[in-house]
Amino acid sequence: MKTKIAIIGGSQKQTFEKIGKKNNCEILFHGGKVRNGATRKEFLPIVKKADCVVVLLGAISHITMNTVKELCKEEGVKVIFQNGFGASLAIQSGLEAIAQSEVMVAA
Template identity: 40%
Template sequence: MLKVAVVGGTQKQNFIKAGKKKGFEVVHHDGKPSSGPSFRTKLETLVRQSDAIVILEGACSHNAMYVIKKLCKKLDTPITFHKGRGISGALNKVSEESIAASLVG
């Protein structure tokens, strides 16, 4: 099963439920910055354990977006940006952009 990290928003259980319907395992980070090095460490762990990343642009801090974008480039992890806050549209982007196909096939 493809593991997709969703960054942004606060509806973690809804994200997980919607992911299961699409055949994805969803892990979540709210995208809110915290002080100290643990913020970057948490995001790096999230990127390392995920097959693809979806950033909810309307519900994520600029700092989190910047850190994750850099980590994805470094670790060669596919990333997509969703302008809305809804998880269905975000997970559809994963499928539409062939991220899932390139990782599975």
């Protein structure tokens, strides 16, 4: 089963998917922009499917950040807050967070 990393924020969906494919992981992408503020129903399906969520801080609103943070806490999904918009670093951060979680579970 492929690792699933959710990326919230930005506009480089194809780039994220391309780099995800190189790293043998599936990318679940949401640009982070939602009409009338962030709603839980917009992000909940993505969070539930993900092994880890990476939030690109420079590309989303505070409302979106807080909504995703709360959902990840409720669902027990690791969340990473990434400065900048870099696709490679965002995916690498997600993979490292998942690897750390797996090491902790195995110990």
